[in-house]
Amino acid sequence: MITRREFVKVLAGGATVLGVLKLVSLIPSGARADVVRPPGAVDKEYFNVLCVRCGICLEVCPTKAIVLAGFEDGIAAVNTPKIDPLIGPCEFFRGRCEEVMLCSKFCPTGALQLIDQEEVKLGTVELNPDECLAYMGKECVVCDEMCPVPDAITLTRDLKPVFHEDKCVGCGNCVNACPADPKALTLTSKGAKRAKWLR
Amino acid sequence: MVEMKIGIIEALRAITASLVILIFAVAPIFGLMYGTTCALTFGSFTVISPLELALVSLGTKTILVSLIVSGLIVILIVVFFGRFFCGWICPVGILLEYSHILTEKKERKGVGTLWRNKEKYAILLAVLAASLLFNFTAPYLFSPPGIFYRTIIYFISHGIVGADLTVLLLIFILDVLAIRYGRTWCDTLCPLGTIISSLSIVNLVKPKVDQKRCIDFDFNCLNCERICPMRIPLTRADNWAMMDCNKCLKCWMNCPVKAVKLEVFGYG
Numbered sequence: 001m002i003t004r005r006e007f008v009k010v011l012a013g014g015a016t017v018l019g020v021l022k023l024v025s026l027i028p029s030g031a032r033a034d035v036v037r038p039p040g041a042v043d044k045e046y047f048n049v050l051c052v053r054c055g056i057c058l059e060v061c062p063t064k065a066i067v068l069a070g071f072e073d074g075i076a077a078v079n080t081p082k083i084d085p086l087i088g089p090c091e092f093f094r095g096r097c098e099e100v101m102l103c104s105k106f107c108p109t110g111a112l113q114l115i116d117q118e119e120v121k122l123g124t125v126e127l128n129p130d131e132c133l134a135y136m137g138k139e140c141v142v143c144d145e146m147c148p149v150p151d152a153i154t155l156t157r158d159l160k161p162v163f164h165e166d167k168c169v170g171c172g173n174c175v176n177a178c179p180a181d182p183k184a185l186t187l188t189s190k191g192a193k194r195a196k197w198l199r
Numbered sequence: 200m201v202e203m204k205i206g207i208i209e210a211l212r213a214i215t216a217s218l219v220i221l222i223f224a225v226a227p228i229f230g231l232m233y234g235t236t237c238a239l240t241f242g243s244f245t246v247i248s249p250l251e252l253a254l255v256s257l258g259t260k261t262i263l264v265s266l267i268v269s270g271l272i273v274i275l276i277v278v279f280f281g282r283f284f285c286g287w288i289c290p291v292g293i294l295l296e297y298s299h300i301l302t303e304k305k306e307r308k309g310v311g312t313l314w315r316n317k318e319k320y321a322i323l324l325a326v327l328a329a330s331l332l333f334n335f336t337a338p339y340l341f342s343p344p345g346i347f348y349r350t351i352i353y354f355i356s357h358g359i360v361g362a363d364l365t366v367l368l369l370i371f372i373l374d375v376l377a378i379r380y381g382r383t384w385c386d387t388l389c390p391l392g393t394i395i396s397s398l399s400i401v402n403l404v405k406p407k408v409d410q411k412r413c414i415d416f417d418f419n420c421l422n423c424e425r426i427c428p429m430r431i432p433l434t435r436a437d438n439w440a441m442m443d444c445n446k447c448l449k450c451w452m453n454c455p456v457k458a459v460k461l462e463v464f465g466y467g
Binding site: 013017050069108109 | 227247266333345356
């Protein structure tokens with residue numbers, strides 16, 4: 001069995017490793033520390049702990065919009081799911097997940113909670129007028145046509161899109177469809193509404 | 200020279216491990232099952248691995264009601280069958296072990312001693328404490344079966360290779376550098392392996408040496424100890440050391456005098 005000397009050794013070793021882990025967790029994360037989470041994600045402080053990185057959400061996502069976070073999203077968030085609108089839009093507001101949000105339905109731990117779609121806001125889309133075709137004088141209203149949310153994008157009289165932060169749900173349809181290269185639109189987690197973690 | 204036959208059981212283990220990979224890759228396409236060994240869902244039923252359950256419970260400081268039933272079922276299986284997973288399912292462990300067998304030419308000198316790998320308890324304790332104290336869930340960064348399956352399903356579904364590959368390569372490099380040690384990762388570092396070891400209290404299936412038939416003392420054979428991938432000192436192992444047994448049955452197959460008996464439910 002275990003002697004007292006060995007027990008003390010294990011404890012001392014554990015304390016050392018714990019110190020190393022603390023240092024690793026303090027490695028500063030990149031600029032995009034706050035990533036866009038799939039719909040129904042719980043509060044930021046619990047998400048990285050509740051998510052077991054099983055990969056179920058990225059398997060069930062019909063548009064494959066869910067990708068895994070990498071080292072650039074912070075060491076504690078590696079392999080957690082995030083939304084990449086360049087691969088696909090999140091269809092929780094309109095589309096294949098309109099009835100039930102599949103990622104939240106299949107999440108085994110409750111890191112993604114099955115909440116009412118009305119309460120979901122993934123983030124906000126921001127427009128960069130320097131890249132936007134409409135602002136460059138060309139004819140383009142793709143983002144307005146793709147947007148599933150009424151009044152989130154309005155057109156000015158000369159057909160230039162204007163984004164409304166308060167209406168935007170951050171589904172990424174407009175970002176995915178934007179024909180400009182590089183994209184004039186970016187999806188950020190600004191203003192995201194997360195699910196409350198209930199014990 | 201270590202005598203070892205690569206027999207039907209070795210082939211079977213490679214087949215079961217490959218089958219599991221195949222199931223994880225194919226089942227989601229038909230919507231039968233999602234997830235990997237970290238957590239699985241069949242319809243509404245969820246299975247969660249003991250390490251993930253511990254990390255989630257410690258990190259949130261709550262008992263998750265939705266997971267506790269399936270978690271306890273898995274824990275009970277582990278209590279009775281121990282590290283069966285490591286020997287028959289875990290692809291990383293099997294790859295490490297087989298690469299070791301295939302490259303080994305010289306006699307392996309290192310024979311295990313009791314409590315050689317107690318560092319693993321230090322690592323497990325630290326990992327769980329990190330989850331409890333500062334919500335840092337380190338094993339997701341380096342727990343091998345999880346990252347192996349995840350790399351595969353991520354590549355199949357999205358065609359992307361994620362951050363996991365770096366860690367997977369690191370594990371292989373660590374063991375390739377120490378190629379003569381075989382499954383060093385599994386018996387000293389792997390947090391999942393350690394938690395399974397620590398839980399396998401009953402450990403129904405395990406090999407036992409019949410001291411009357413064993414020729415260790417006459418001929419210094421120790422064949423069973425030299426071929427054991429988990430480096431268990433079988434001829435003098437107590438229950439604690441046997442917790443590491445991954446049920447590969449190599450010692451049972453390769454004993455020259457058939458002194459290793461397989462003890463099932465305490466009978467052998």
